[in-house]
Structure formats: structure tokens, C-alpha cells
Amino acid sequence: MARASDGVGRAPSMTDVAAAAGVSHQTVSRVLNGSELVRADTRARVEAAIAELGYRRNNAARLLVTNRSRRIGMIAAHLVLHGPGMIAVSVQDAGHKAGYDVSLVAVEDFSSQSLREAVGRLLDEAVEAIVVAVAHREALEQVRSLDAAVPIVVVQGVSAGQPMAVGIDQEAGARLAVEHLLDLGHRHVAHVTGPLEWVEAGQRRTGWQRAHEQRHVLPGPEFAGDWSPKSGYEAGLRIADEPDVTAVFAANDSMAIGLMSALHAKGRDVPGQISVVGFDNMPEAPYLWPALTTVDQEFSLLGRRAVELTLRALEGDLDPSTQLISPALVIRDSTAAPRLG
Amino acid sequence: MARASDGVGRAPSMTDVAAAAGVSHQTVSRVLNGSELVRADTRARVEAAIAELGYRRNNAARLLVTNRSRRIGMIAAHLVLHGPGMIAVSVQDAGHKAGYDVSLVAVEDFSSQSLREAVGRLLDEAVEAIVVAVAHREALEQVRSLDAAVPIVVVQGVSAGQPMAVGIDQEAGARLAVEHLLDLGHRHVAHVTGPLEWVEAGQRRTGWQRAHEQRHVLPGPEFAGDWSPKSGYEAGLRIADEPDVTAVFAANDSMAIGLMSALHAKGRDVPGQISVVGFDNMPEAPYLWPALTTVDQEFSLLGRRAVELTLRALEGDLDPSTQLISPALVIRDSTAAPRLG
DNA sequence: AGGGTGAGAGAAAGCGTTTTCAGTGAACAA
């Protein structure tokens, strides 16, 4: 087989292939696009020529005329965090499997300007749709208000009633976590929140509240966190001083890690004196000390669903409903019944 | 300002802008490309028309004629792991900042076929260069042997003497870790390796060996891991039974976490009885119990350097040297002098 | 034999840019 580029000239074009195969370039096009209207031997000749020349079709030219890029864009942020990172990877993966390229642009803040830029960059890449994986409420509004002439699908910070959205039911996850603790016999559960500008953080907090309401008990104290292990640690130092607190729901695993570390530092035993639940089920969760009870989100499913939704939108099916995926509680060693007395 | 797409027709073209501004489309082109040869008022008229129509230039058409996509490709794997994930994000980011789009394709295995596919997909996207962020030794060879007609830059699994490569000096990092333990007075250091098909895993292991050699002592026992916290945990169970081991160097933080968990489970104190060092400095490392001593890699710098190298390659400067970035040891609470006796 | 049919292949137009080349004025000097 010949090298991809013999000699110095430019890459071979359809015409070159056609010449080599002794047909016209339209016939080559037909072969490439799997048309039935080509005799088997002609097709074979063309394919041989293609292999021989190492020809690959020029997508720019193709896009120019078809106007279909087979590319979808994704706007994301905070890719270093577990959740956002997983979502990005899974969407990208699902997109590829569906035959689409996916362009990721990471935004660093949610100013109208940087969002506009992100959308602009994506539009310049001729994306057919945009997946927004940004959990800030205003950010989403901003992007929507830009109304680029392509469908927009939301995968993060999703709440019921949103059109073209698929997400993991954060509130349900939080309830699972809190109910588990209440079921164990804890009177109430403290909460370390995520940054409340994040839709998810608000939803997890709501779930925490609702679970208490449902049992007609008052929620435990609330501590403000920002997803970082550090903020969890700081909350932990304060929690260690509240003798009343026997159970804590941290809005993500990273904060739970910091939290447990602070509790250890203060000589409080987990779960002996205080039970801890996280959220995310990061790979390390089962191997912490103690192994962390947490809420597992099926990110790969989310990615697949998001891409399905996008593809349907491209067919013109603008689904107004919101798909919510149920997360699951994974019970490990960091939770136990409260000590009596 | 007008909407991006008024009405139903197709997107406005240069000709439309030209008509609106009362010039020819070539003048519009000049304005877009920042040519000096346009009178200020003409330019203003054109710009007004552009804003008015919500025009954006069609990159496919542009690419077709310029043959410069301003896009670079990246092949990566295991994006869920801390290191690979960070590298991908940082390269992407640095690329964007340099005005390039970067297409990421994740491979799941390193068969010649899937690598060929990955390169093919990238080539179809008309990338001008390919950044390979795959740590398997054969994988790299495979990609190189495909010799796509674009420059290839390597950012992972880099070893000295490799052309067009920039990486973090894994061996140096490992030595830092081990020397720290030896300096504390440990007689030797055990090692939990990464999967040895990974270049990095091999290099960290080599660093561990060399550090011992330099002090003329024999290295401690070696345990095979695979980066996963689980494998660290399993190694930890065995290490707990080896009374001789007072210090362990785990090839990444995840394994260190599992390791410490197993030691706790077995009632061994860290660092009281056994010191532990990790590698990666993941965000949770400072907030583990105990806070983990580990090796910090400056991924963002790596990304920037990789893109610089790529850009230079595109200018024709094929740098045959290998850039190695020095990692740094971060000392925390998981390491201490061995107990005497 | 004549005409209809359908498979297969070619010709030509067009997608929206950039590039190269050629033109148009105005200003200025001779």
C-alpha cells in the first residue's frame, strides 16, 4: 500500500483517483457515498485506486456543499471536577460512537462575553448542535438567549420542565442519601453544600431539606462549601465542635474527604460518632478510610442520552420534556446507626 | 443588532454582506482578514453590514482554499485518570489560547487498528498536527509508523532522546519521593507500581530503583498495581504483613489512598509505623487522613509547552530534543522518620 | 424493427471563501 503522501505535492483529490481508476470523479463520489448505482467491477477499480493513492476525502469541500458538518459542540466548565469531567468524556464518547465529532470548549467564567465567545467559536466550527454542560443558572440563560440557529441540549444543571434536557436527578440522589441516614436512626442530618450558584448544589440542598420535611423533622445545620476538599475540611472542623451532629451529607465526595479528615483530626470517629455520606462515587470512594457511602451517578448513560437527544433534535424532534436519570445510593462503611445516649 | 439568522434562508454569505455594504465580496474578505488596504469608512460600512446581518465567515470554504485548518488533534486514553485527564484539559486549553481548535479522540485500546482509526479521524478533520498523549510504548510506535503527513508531538510516556516530545520527568519525581523517605531514615522503600505497559509506570519504578542504587542500598519489595485504588488496597494488605516495610512509594495518589486504607484496616499507623508517598498531587491529597506527601506535576505548563512545540513544528522547526519538566515533592503528614527499634 | 425502460456513467453547476491580477480614481509632478 502506498504512503499517505508520496512525494511533495498536495493530497490526492477525487479527480486523481478518478484518473487512476479510469472513471469520472462523480463515480468516485458515488463509491465513496455508497451509492448502489455502480457496477461491482467499477467499484472495485475505484477502491483499488483509493487505496493505491492513499486518498481521503476532503471534508471541508464536502461540508461546503452538503452543509452538514457531523460535528456537535459542547460548552463545559470546571473540567477538573469529577462530575463535569466525566460528563464531558461521556458525551464526547457517545458522540463519536454515533459518528459525530464533538468539539469541546471550556469556559472559565460565565460572563455574557465569554459565553458568547464560546458559542461563536463553536458556530465557527459549523457545529450542528450545542450541548451545554454548565451548571450555573445564569450561564444557561445566557446561552439560550444567544439563540444560535442550532438546537441546544442541556445536560447539567437540569431541572424538571426544561425542554431539551437530560440530567441526573440530583434532588432524588440527595434524598436517598439523607433518608439512609435518617433510617439509620439519626435525628437529623447536617449538610455541607456546594457553591449555590450551581444548580446541582441547590438541588442537592433541596433534596436534603425535603427528606427532612417528609419525616417532619428539622434539618441539621448547614455549612457552605464550594466542592473543594478544603471547604469540606473547614466545615468538618466546625462540625466536630457541634455535639448535636451525628450525621453529615456532603454535596460531593471531595468535600466528604476533607470533612472526614477534619473529623479525624479532631478525634471524632467516623462512623462511630459521626456518619458521613458523599455524592459522586469517585473511584477512590470505596478505598477511603472509612469507605465512603455515596451517591452514584451513571455518567456514561447521561452521555448517551444527551447524544440521542441531540440527534433527535437534528431530525427536528424538539423534545420539550426533561429526562431525569435516577442515581443510586452506594452504602459503605462511613455510615452507621448513631450511638445511643 | 439583528439575530444570527433572520428568516428561514441559509446563513448570509460574503456576497450578502458585500451587497448590504455596497462593495464587492473581496473587499469584505479584506476587512475580515485585517488587510490595511481598505479605507476607514469603507471598513466601517462593511463592519456595520456584518453586524447587521449577523454574518460569520464559513470556515469550510476558507479551509478549502487556504488549506490551513487551525486545528490540532490529540489522541488520548484513560481520560478518567487524573494525569491523562489533566493533560488533555491543559493541552486543549493552551491550544485554544493560541488560536487553535483541538480535537480530542479517546482511544480505548492500543491495537494498531484503533490507533489507525483515531489518526484517520483526526486527519479527516484536517488537523495540522497531532499531539499524542498515550503512555503505552507500542502505541506511540504505532502512531509514528502510520506517518500521517503532519507533525506528531508526544506529551506522555516521554523519555529523553525522543524527538518532538515534552513531558514531565517521572524518574526525577520518583527519586524525589524515595530520597525523601531515605533521608528520613528509612532503610529502604517498598514500591507499588503502575501497570508496567505504561511508560510512566516504568519510569517511576526506575526512579525508585535508582534512588536506592545511589545510596548503595537495596530497594524494598515491589508490588504490582494498575493505578486503581483497589490495586493499592490489595498491595496495602500485603504490605501490612511485612514487618520490614516502614516506607512505601505508591506510583500514584489513587493507589496511595487504597494503600493507606488497607493499612488502617490492618491497624497500622501512617506515618507512625509506615510512611507513604504518592504521585500526582490530586486535589484531595492535602485533605486525606493523613495528608498525603506526594509529587506534584505542573500539567498546565506541560500543555503550554506541548502547544508551543506543536506550533514551532508547524513553522517547520522540528525540534529533535526532549523537554523534560521537573516535578516537585510536596511534603505532608503521611511521611515521618521510622520508629526506632 | 421500433420504442420503452433502467442501470450506469459523465458533464456542469455551485457551495463560500482566498488569491492573483487587473482596474479606477485622485493626487501630484513635470
Place this chain on the structure above:
DNA sequence: TTGTTCACTGAAAACGCTTTCTCTCACCCT
């Protein structure tokens, strides 16, 4: 006035493909 220069703008070709239209030929039916 005439030519020369300079700043600016327009015309046309080309990039590599798909799409639509047309043509050819073999085949079958009547």
C-alpha cells in the same frame, strides 16, 4: 495637459466536493 504613482476596489479563477441533469447503452416487450 499628460503621465506616474499610490490607495483602494473589483473580476475571475481556483479549492474539492455533491447534486442535478443528461447521455449512452443494453435489454426487453410488443
